[in-house]
Amino acid sequence: MQLTIRHETRYTYSLPLAYTIQQLHLTPRIEPQQHVLSWQLSAPGHLHAYTDAYGNLSHMMTMETPHQTLSIVATGVVETTAPERGRVPSGDTQSPLIFTVPTRLTAATPGIQELAASCLPDGQAMTRDLMSLAEHIFGAVRYQSGATAVSTTASDALALGQGVCQDHAHLFLACCHAHGIPARYVSGYIDPGNTGHAASHAWVDAWADDKGYAGWVSIDVTHARLMSDAYCRLAIGRDYDGAAPVRGVRRGGGTESLSVDVQIVPQ
The missing domain is CATH 3.10.620.30 (C8orf32 fold)
Structure with missing residues (x-):
């Protein structure tokens, strides 16, 4: 099966933030039963890619300029087989x-x-x-x-x-x-x-x-x-x-509003 995936995480704040750091697990794992045909991760600020202790393909996102909204989007196509x-x-x-x-x-x-x-x-x-x-x-x-x-x-x-x-x-x-x-x-x-x-x-x-x-x-x-x-x-x-797909901390920002939109289209 091929799964076309789009995952958007959007944060909105009542006051400007001075700093945000987010750990992202938004890239599919390398495993025998799934093959990534295409994948793109879009996020503001600086993205540092690494593999964590469990073999997860991870990113550390940091943003050090004032901001009041934050959008992280992962999109791609993954081919899967049933184990x-x-x-x-x-x-x-x-x-x-x-x-x-x-x-x-x-x-x-x-x-x-x-x-x-x-x-x-x-x-x-x-x-x-x-x-x-x-x-x-x-x-x-x-x-x-x-x-x-x-x-x-x-x-x-x-x-x-x-x-x-x-x-x-x-x-x-x-x-x-x-x-x-x-x-x-x-x-x-x-x-x-x-x-x-x-x-x-x-x-x-x-x-x-x-x-x-x-x-x-x-x-x-x-x-x-x-x-x-x-x-x-x-x-x-x-x-x-x-x-967690997205997890982090921030400095400032007042009240936080979070919206997550995930769309999966099988073929």
């Missing part, structure tokens, strides 16, 4: 055990430990166990746009009983980490079809120990299904904070 049974080949040099460490957003509480125990064995899990967990989360936390924020923790989303894709991903990670199973956050895009969900998406990779296979399996917790060719992967990390 067999959701299995994502790993070219990582890092141990998967680095993705067993809880973060502020994925810390396990008694409620999370109870949910994890209902689906997962200790130490390792088969794909069917991981899918069972995704289905339980899908039932426990109803998709509701605007119900949570990027700072919402997994335990808060579980208590609330509603959230969005990043909350589903964080809750899945928290459950896996509670049982010592490697799992990592994935940010990217999805052809939403007729689901009504946002085209900017988040899901997970979890370490599966199946017969004849031990490695990453990519799972869309929000839809309780394996990753297909409808997905484009931007970045991986321990949680949203490490893999």
Whole structure:
């Protein structure tokens, strides 16, 4: 499948800013199941390209002249293929055990430990166990746009009983980490079809120990299904904070207004 993608992030401020710095994960990862046919990143100020510790193609954007608006646009075409049974080949040099460490957003509480125990064995899990967990989360936390924020923790989303894709991903990670199973956050895009969900998406990779296979399996917790060719992967990390498409700080600016427009056209 070919996905034509346009992603615009626009900030507007009530007062001029003196300085902005943004970490951008807006370039698709180099992976066997996706091939970038064309890609362009447009942003003001200075862009410094680098590859981060997780192999994400990243940029650091800095703007040191006064400004009151800021627009970042990523556009391109990515050719994707569906990984067999959701299995994502790993070219990582890092141990998967680095993705067993809880973060502020994925810390396990008694409620999370109870949910994890209902689906997962200790130490390792088969794909069917991981899918069972995704289905339980899908039932426990109803998709509701605007119900949570990027700072919402997994335990808060579980208590609330509603959230969005990043909350589903964080809750899945928290459950896996509670049982010592490697799992990592994935940010990217999805052809939403007729689901009504946002085209900017988040899901997970979890370490599966199946017969004849031990490695990453990519799972869309929000839809309780394996990753297909409808997905484009931007970045991986321990949680949203490490893999967010756009994340930064500013000096000045007063009140901030943010608008995000993502368009995905499949061919």
